[in-house]
Amino acid sequence: MGCSSSLPDRSSGQLAGLNSENGGVSDAKNLRVKLVLLGDSGVGKSCIVLRFVRGQFDPTSKVTVGASFLSQTIALQDSTTVKFEIWDTAGQERYAALAPLYYRGAAVAVVVYDITSPDSFAKAQYWVKELQKHGSPDIVMALVGNKADLNEKREVPVQDGIDYAEKNGMFFIETSAKTADNINQLFEEIAKRLPRPASS
Ligand SMILES: Nc1nc2c(ncn2[C@@H]2O[C@H](COP(=O)(O)OP(=O)(O)OP(=O)(O)O)[C@@H](O)[C@H]2O)c(=O)[nH]1
Numbered sequence: 001m002g003c004s005s006s007l008p009d010r011s012s013g014q015l016a017g018l019n020s021e022n023g024g025v026s027d028a029k030n031l032r033v034k035l036v037l038l039g040d041s042g043v044g045k046s047c048i049v050l051r052f053v054r055g056q057f058d059p060t061s062k063v064t065v066g067a068s069f070l071s072q073t074i075a076l077q078d079s080t081t082v083k084f085e086i087w088d089t090a091g092q093e094r095y096a097a098l099a100p101l102y103y104r105g106a107a108v109a110v111v112v113y114d115i116t117s118p119d120s121f122a123k124a125q126y127w128v129k130e131l132q133k134h135g136s137p138d139i140v141m142a143l144v145g146n147k148a149d150l151n152e153k154r155e156v157p158v159q160d161g162i163d164y165a166e167k168n169g170m171f172f173i174e175t176s177a178k179t180a181d182n183i184n185q186l187f188e189e190i191a192k193r194l195p196r197p198a199s200s
């Protein structure tokens with residue numbers, strides 16, 4: 001199972017040649033952001049990334065080992081471009097100690113759960129608390145209820161996600177990596193919420 005992608009995709013961004021050693025912003029019109037995905041094993045993190053970056057859904061690939069890296073650039077309506085440098089972490093418990101390596105310095109954290117799994121919702125809350133304790137103070141956080149296509153097996157009410165996100169100052173959305181529902185919207189909404197440098 002899984003949608004793990006073995007190779008980094010460094011070819012997708014028109015900003016690939018920019019030297020952005022400052023860990024985030026390139027300039028006012030071309031943003032570069034480090035994004036980390038966190039959440040229980042099997043919630044669909046790798047599938048979300050694969051859908052966003054390659055437009056694919058692969059139910060046959062493997063669980064993520066350690067972490068995988070992909071990048072994708074999007075253009076916003078105001079002609080700003082945002083290059084997401086995405087660290088897709090492994091949700092299996094044995095990799096939990098590695099997570100700080102990926103979320104430290106991240107400008108954006110996407111915390112994912114599976115709407116059919118209350119355990120995964122509890123795990124998402126654990127990650128939110130971790131990020132509040134150890135993440136960047138100005139981190140943009142999104143809470144994502146994935147597998148929205150499995151609505152008939154839903155065990156986490158939409159309202160629970162909305163309420164938890166609101167209490168914790170997070171953006172909330174339900175997605176389906178399988179049908180592509182709300183996947184692009186997730187990243188567009190994150191992009192809109194990024195702090196913008198002053199254009200001098
Ligand atoms: N129905 C449905 N299945 C999904 C969806 N997203 C992922 N899956 C399935 O869920 C399983 C796990 O997906 P992954 O993307 O590998 O999960 P993960 O969160 O990356 O798991 P780890 O790498 O172990 O942390 C796979 O069998 C996927 O096919 C979705 O939106 N809908």
Ligand SMILES: [Mg+2]
Binds near residue numbers: 046047090
């Ligand atoms: Mg994975």
